[in-house]
Amino acid sequence: MEIPFVVNARKDTGLNNSKVGIWLFLASEVTLFGGLFSGYLFLRLYADYPWPERALPILPGLINTFILIGSSVTVVFAWAALKMREWRKFQVYMSITIACALGFMVLKAIEYNAKFHHQAVRLKGGGPVEDYGILEGHLKKAELVADKFIVADDETTKKTIKENLKNKNKILIEGKVVEGEVQPGVLSTKKIAGLLAAKSEIKAANEALTKAKEPLEALAEAAAKAVEAADGAEEGTAEAKAAASAKEALATAEKNAEIAQENLEKAEDAYENLLSDLGHDKLVSYVGDSLKEFNGDAAAFEKEIFGKEKDEDFGKLGTEMVSDLKAAVSSPEYANKLVFEADKLVVTLMRPTHEAYIDDILEQAKERNFKFILSKDYALSRSGFPKEGEKLIASAGDALSVDLLDDLEDAFLDARAHDSTIRTSYEKASWAWIRDEEKIDDPGYDVIDMQVWKDRREDDKKNQAPHLYGAPSEVEFEIVRNSFAPCVLILNPSSIPVSGADQVKLRDDTVVKGRMLESPMIMKVDAIDFNSTALRAEKEGIDPAAAIETSWILTEPKLKKIWDAHQAWLKGHTKRLADKERNLKPTANDKYRVNWDQLLAYRDLDYDHAKIEKAGEDKTLKRSGIFDLNGFAGANHKVYDFPKVSIPRDKVGFESTFTPKWNTYYAIYFTITGLHGLHVIGGMIVLGYYLFFGRKMYDSNPDWLANRVEVGGLFWHFVDLVWIFLFPILYLM
Amino acid sequence: MADSVAEIQKAKKLYFFIGMLLFFFTVVTVAVATVEVLDVNEHGFDWADATIGLIIATFKASLVMIIFMHLNHEKPLVYFFYGLALLMAFFCMWLIGWTKSDPIQYGNSSRADGFYNTNKPATNVHGHD
Numbered sequence: 063m064e065i066p067f068v069v070n071a072r073k074d075t076g077l078n079n080s081k082v083g084i085w086l087f088l089a090s091e092v093t094l095f096g097g098l099f100s101g102y103l104f105l106r107l108y109a110d111y112p113w114p115e116r117a118l119p120i121l122p123g124l125i126n127t128f129i130l131i132g133s134s135v136t137v138v139f140a141w142a143a144l145k146m147r148e149w150r151k152f153q154v155y156m157s158i159t160i161a162c163a164l165g166f167m168v169l170k171a172i173e174y175n176a177k178f179h180h181q182a183v184r185l186k187g188g189g190p191v192e193d194y195g196i197l198e199g200h201l202k203k204a205e206l207v208a209d210k211f212i213v214a215d216d217e218t219t220k221k222t223i224k225e226n227l228k229n230k231n232k233i234l235i236e237g238k239v240v241e242g243e244v245q246p247g248v249l250s251t252k253k254i255a256g257l258l259a260a261k262s263e264i265k266a267a268n269e270a271l272t273k274a275k276e277p278l279e280a281l282a283e284a285a286a287k288a289v290e291a292a293d294g295a296e297e298g299t300a301e302a303k304a305a306a307s308a309k310e311a312l313a314t315a316e317k318n319a320e321i322a323q324e325n326l327e328k329a330e331d332a333y334e335n336l337l338s339d340l341g342h343d344k345l346v347s348y349v350g351d352s353l354k355e356f357n358g359d360a361a362a363f364e365k366e367i368f369g370k371e372k373d374e375d376f377g378k379l380g381t382e383m384v385s386d387l388k389a390a391v392s393s394p395e396y397a398n399k400l401v402f403e404a405d406k407l408v409v410t411l412m413r414p415t416h417e418a419y420i421d422d423i424l425e426q427a428k429e430r431n432f433k434f435i436l437s438k439d440y441a442l443s444r445s446g447f448p449k450e451g452e453k454l455i456a457s458a459g460d461a462l463s464v465d466l467l468d469d470l471e472d473a474f475l476d477a478r479a480h481d482s483t484i485r486t487s488y489e490k491a492s493w494a495w496i497r498d499e500e501k502i503d504d505p506g507y508d509v510i511d512m513q514v515w516k517d518r519r520e521d522d523k524k525n526q527a528p529h530l531y532g533a534p535s536e537v538e539f540e541i542v543r544n545s546f547a548p549c550v551l552i553l554n555p556s557s558i559p560v561s562g563a564d565q566v567k568l569r570d571d572t573v574v575k576g577r578m579l580e581s582p583m584i585m586k587v588d589a590i591d592f593n594s595t596a597l598r599a600e601k602e603g604i605d606p607a608a609a610i611e612t613s614w615i616l617t618e619p620k621l622k623k624i625w626d627a628h629q630a631w632l633k634g635h636t637k638r639l640a641d642k643e644r645n646l647k648p649t650a651n652d653k654y655r656v657n658w659d660q661l662l663a664y665r666d667l668d669y670d671h672a673k674i675e676k677a678g679e680d681k682t683l684k685r686s687g688i689f690d691l692n693g694f695a696g697a698n699h700k701v702y703d704f705p706k707v708s709i710p711r712d713k714v715g716f717e718s719t720f721t722p723k724w725n726t727y728y729a730i731y732f733t734i735t736g737l738h739g740l741h742v743i744g745g746m747i748v749l750g751y752y753l754f755f756g757r758k759m760y761d762s763n764p765d766w767l768a769n770r771v772e773v774g775g776l777f778w779h780f781v782d783l784v785w786i787f788l789f790p791i792l793y794l795m
Numbered sequence: 796m797a798d799s800v801a802e803i804q805k806a807k808k809l810y811f812f813i814g815m816l817l818f819f820f821t822v823v824t825v826a827v828a829t830v831e832v833l834d835v836n837e838h839g840f841d842w843a844d845a846t847i848g849l850i851i852a853t854f855k856a857s858l859v860m861i862i863f864m865h866l867n868h869e870k871p872l873v874y875f876f877y878g879l880a881l882l883m884a885f886f887c888m889w890l891i892g893w894t895k896s897d898p899i900q901y902g903n904s905s906r907a908d909g910f911y912n913t914n915k916p917a918t919n920v921h922g923h924d
Contacts, residue, residue: 071870075870075872076870076872077870077872077873081873082872085872085873085876085877086876088876088880089876089877089879089880089883091880092877092880092881092883092884093880093883093884093887095884096880096881096883096884096887096888097884097887099884099887100884100887100888100890101891103891107891115839115840116828120825120828124821124825127821128821131814131817131818131821132814134817134859134863135810135811135813135814135863138810138863139807139810142803142807142810145800145803146803639838646834646837646838647837647838648838648839649837649838649839649840651839652839681831775863776864779859779860779863779864780864782859782863783860786817787849787852787856789821789824789852790824790828790848790849790851791848791849791852794824794828794829794840794844794848795828795844795845795848
């Protein structure tokens with residue numbers, strides 16, 4: 063069948079059909095993007111936070127603009143080549159167009175990728191505006207942890223450790239996180255010497271005690287014999303004297319033993335005190351009482367516990383364990399996790415739990431060899447009907463599982479529905495009663511203040527109680543530990559809206575009770591932004607500088623140094639702007655934001671305020687400018703080293719990568735550019751089809767192909783046209 | 796629209812020239828936004844930069860539409876479609892502005908009964924005393 067009007071125009075429209083089609087389509091596209099641009103306008107005008115101005119690196123956007131304009135020219139050249147029946151030229155121009163489209167998408171991917179890995183943290187805490195300072199950067203790997211300073215002092219414990227290692231149970235993660243490096247429970251030589259001395263004191267005291275106790279038995283026996291021999295003898299006789307001296311000897315020996323016992327207790331106390339001073343009491347409790355001694359130094363320990371000459375097998379396992387742990391905490395994700403030592407889990411039955419959370423908890427528990435079991439029986443029973451009404455849903459000791467929770471939730475909901483029916487029937491009866499008994503027509507809510515109504519409802523409560531299940535709305539699970547491994551749950555901050563020191567509540571209301579271990583957010587900071595703090599301070603009528611002074615950021619020496627340097631630069635910069643005839647003023651970003659390139663420039667000048675101020679005044683501060691290829695898509699953490707800081711978890715107000723979660727700017731940025739990118743891909747496929755499969759049509763009906771290319775080209779120009787607006791509004795404004 | 800070989804040859808020169816013009820104005824847009832000497836009005840971004848940026852973008856978009864998309868030679872039906880689409884797009888923007896007149900969300904100058912507007916004293920939004 064011949065398709066009409068693909069080459070020639072219809073008389074009524076004056077156009078060929080495909081053109082009518084594409085223009086209708088483009089009209090709908092204009093409306094679609096018009097809506098999105100309106101969305102942008104709305105979000106920007108009504109934003110309740112400082113809208114990020116010129117926040118995106120300009121260079122990729124600029125190159126992409128050139129690419130799209132260039133491809134618009136080549137696509138129209140490709141159409142012209144077809145019109146002039148120059149197939150070869152058509153191929154060349156169309157290939158360039160498609161290459162441009164590919165180039166555009168590659169740049170977009172680089173840009174997106176940079177955003178997905180760039181982290182932002184909004185701080186919270188004290189100060190008149192609750193901080194609101196923002197740090198940007200990359201999450202940094204935490205480096206481990208070593209439990210390599212622990213030595214087992216007996217073969218049984220060593221064997222147990224070995225078994226644990228074989229079963230892949232992690233023995234210990236103990237230490238202090240300092241700027242990303244988890245330092246092992248380091249014992250200084252002095253402390254180790256003290257411990258060893260205390261340990262030998264115990265040994266000596268023990269020996270003394272044994273020695274003191276040794277003659278006790280013989281002495282007691284001798285004393286008994288002497289007393290027996292002296293029985294009946296008069297005072298002053300040899301027997302009586304011997305008995306008295308034997309008694310005395312026994313008493314002295316007993317006293318000596320008592321003193322030795324006291325000495326031993328003292329030595330043991332001293333040792334325990336030293337241990338607790340080191341803060342390793344927890345460590346000891348994890349691994350049991352047999353593991354108390356700390357050896358000399360790291361090297362000696364390594365030799366002892368991981369050394370090949372001692373036990374090759376064990377050494378290998380030990381190395382594996384350390385590398386396992388290292389791998390676990392070296393992933394960038396770990397730097398952003400909450401490490402929580404769990405005691406109990408409380409699950410609410412009021413709403414369904416989030417299966418993924420429970421699965422994750424179960425998996426972690428399995429990995430660390432502990433489990434959660436139900437603390438007590440969950441039974442539905444009505445006090446009035448002990449037999450008929452009672453139903454055991456789960457028993458104490460049942461292991462936590464999603465299925466178990468489902469059963470409990472179902473039971474709870476059934477019980478609640480049942481209880482509601484009972485309560486409603488009692489209330490209905492009471493309304494009927496008050497109408498009939500008290501002769502109140504159409505009783506309204508006024509009656510609830512009447513005493514008779516109150517009395518009646520009190521009776522109702524008593525009467526309905528035996529019929530109600532009153533099922534508990536939450537269940538508690540306790541921990542059963544199967545190994546020395548600490549019962550640690552590593553939780554994702556995004557699943558926890560509010561975190562506390564002794565419990566965390568997940569978004570599904572599941573509560574983990576225990577202790578928050580140190581879980582700082584470790585970041586290499588590439589920008590400091592106080593725009594939000596300043597905006598909030600201005601709204602409150604507070605001096606922004608005073609509000610900024612209270613921020614946690616300025617308590618961190620590395621960041622304070624940068625901020626102080628920035629103030630020096632700002633001084634020079636302000637002076638230079640004011641010197642001009644136009645009397646310009648610094649922008650909010652000048653005042654409240656240290657960008658990554660400034661941050662590096664200050665360091666290059668050794669934070670020398672005089673030099674930095676001068677650089678601000680002369681405009682000679684090394685700024686990346688728009689043509690710095692190392693900062694092509696923003697701060698480049700592969701090329702530049704940025705200061706590493708450890709942000710305490712309780713100071714983290716909100717954190718996200720630069721994705722829609724962070725703010726509405728990135729929401730609209732990804733929505734519009736994402737949709738535009740899909741158009742680029744779509745256009746590329748259509749134009750590619752003409753290039754690779756168009757030859758046959760070119761041979762049979764070249765005008766038809768030319769019309770097709772013109773239609774495809776119109777779409778492509780539209781894609782360019784949208785970008786012409788996107789570039790300035792997203793990158794430059 | 797160019798149909799003969801000579802006309803197409805001539806049009807190609809025009810396309811090339813327009814391409815160069817678009818490149819040039821892209822550079823101008825970036826320069827106005829980033830070069831301090833070209834700062835219009837206040838230092839940094841402000842309404843003047845936004846206006847200039849949007850005027851240049853509109854000018855560039857018009858060139859693409861008129862020359863590359865051949866709107867200078869199109870039939871009335873296409874103008875109708877395009878005009879209608881633009882009208883719709885501006886209608887969307889007007890809708891956004893219209894939300895501003897929502898007294899519950901944004902308060903009202905004559906009745907300061909901002910139910911959600913905490914900056915204004917909340918009065919009884921249901922109209923009872």
